[in-house]
Amino acid sequence: MEKKPKSTYDKLKQLKLRLTAPNKPASIPELAEYMSCDMRTIYRHLKTLEKENCGLQKDKTAKKFFIQPTSAWRPPEKILKGLKSAQKILDDMGSTPQGQNVKRAIDFLQGEELPEETSSQAISTDENFIVDLGPFSEFSENVINRTTRINSVLNAIKQRQKLLISYQSAHDGAEKKHKILPLKLILRIDTVYLIAKTEDEEGKISEKGFQFAFRRIKTIQRLNEFFPEQNFDYKKFFESCYGRFNGSSSPKIKLLLEIKSEWLQAYLKESHFNPPIKIKKQKPFTVELSLYDTLDLESWLFSILPDVKILEPASIKEKMKNKLKAANEAL
Numbered sequence: 001m002e003k004k005p006k007s008t009y010d011k012l013k014q015l016k017l018r019l020t021a022p023n024k025p026a027s028i029p030e031l032a033e034y035m036s037c038d039m040r041t042i043y044r045h046l047k048t049l050e051k052e053n054c055g056l057q058k059d060k061t062a063k064k065f066f067i068q069p070t071s072a073w074r075p076p077e078k079i080l081k082g083l084k085s086a087q088k089i090l091d092d093m094g095s096t097p098q099g100q101n102v103k104r105a106i107d108f109l110q111g112e113e114l115p116e117e118t119s120s121q122a123i124s125t126d127e128n129f130i131v132d133l134g135p136f137s138e139f140s141e142n143v144i145n146r147t148t149r150i151n152s153v154l155n156a157i158k159q160r161q162k163l164l165i166s167y168q169s170a171h172d173g174a175e176k177k178h179k180i181l182p183l184k185l186i187l188r189i190d191t192v193y194l195i196a197k198t199e200d201e202e203g204k205i206s207e208k209g210f211q212f213a214f215r216r217i218k219t220i221q222r223l224n225e226f227f228p229e230q231n232f233d234y235k236k237f238f239e240s241c242y243g244r245f246n247g248s249s250s251p252k253i254k255l256l257l258e259i260k261s262e263w264l265q266a267y268l269k270e271s272h273f274n275p276p277i278k279i280k281k282q283k284p285f286t287v288e289l290s291l292y293d294t295l296d297l298e299s300w301l302f303s304i305l306p307d308v309k310i311l312e313p314a315s316i317k318e319k320m321k322n323k324l325k326a327a328n329e330a331l
Helices: 008-019 028-035 039-052 077-092 097-109 119-123 144-159 262-270 295-304 314-330
Strands: 056-058 064-067 161-168 175-188 191-199 210-213 217-226 252-259 278-281 286-292 308-312
Touching: 008 028, 008 039, 008 064, 008 144, 028 039, 028 064, 039 056, 077 097, 144 161, 144 175, 144 217, 161 191, 175 210, 252 262, 252 314, 295 308, 295 314, 308 314
Parallel strands: none
Antiparallel strands: 056 064, 161 175, 161 217, 175 191, 191 210, 252 286, 252 308, 278 286
16 A cells, blocks of 8 residues: 655654754754755755744754754752652662652653653543453553653654663563664554564664564663654554464465354454455355464464364364364363
């Protein structure tokens, strides 16, 4: 699907996001690279911003630009000193929600973080719309630490700011540093994922995106580096996957199922699959799904037996039979 060209308004909005990054002014060449355009276009955009009276300024070198909000306010030093003393005491006690709140207040008062919507607002915008993701969900609106980190990452995504993260492997528990270009935060099957491209030591950026489970990101550092817009379609990223994991390393299959019960027929008609489910026959009700053969898919098939008959492929039928046999022996 071809993307529509961005309007001048959208381009100026993105440019302002970059220029309002605290303590990170940018030169004309840097802005041209960031916006993927030539320097003459940047000069035109800056003239437009000057007319808007949005607080556009030059730094001491007169070679870099930034936007200083007109409502800028410096808090009294006594308030900051008191908050920093409280933060030190709370830090000595270990990681606490109160400590995170105090740190966030200090960052905000010092202008190091722009106010953003909370993560709960991003997920639910009305107090009467309750999002209950079940007992296995990692998300809770009471996890203050995660809420603060989610907002920080959302800021970086909007400003297209690179991050350095320390990520713990799910396989062996080892931690590894990754320099990333954050693209999207996605709440998928009750788990929050950060989708990002990676950058190696030589500055080469990966062509495809990778997903990092947010709970296994141990540290996040926002770098003084920004990146141009990246081509990324999250629907294509999860295409043909089933469940929690991106199963692109698993074999791709066409699953043909005969659905025996009416409740399951209704459930499948109302469910979301990517690519969409195909109804091959009405009697008997037969559907086709194009998916990757993942553990999530097998678990789902177990959950709907015997209301479904697996017609194809034969490899899935054989695998399910063997696992049912092993499950029966374990009882």
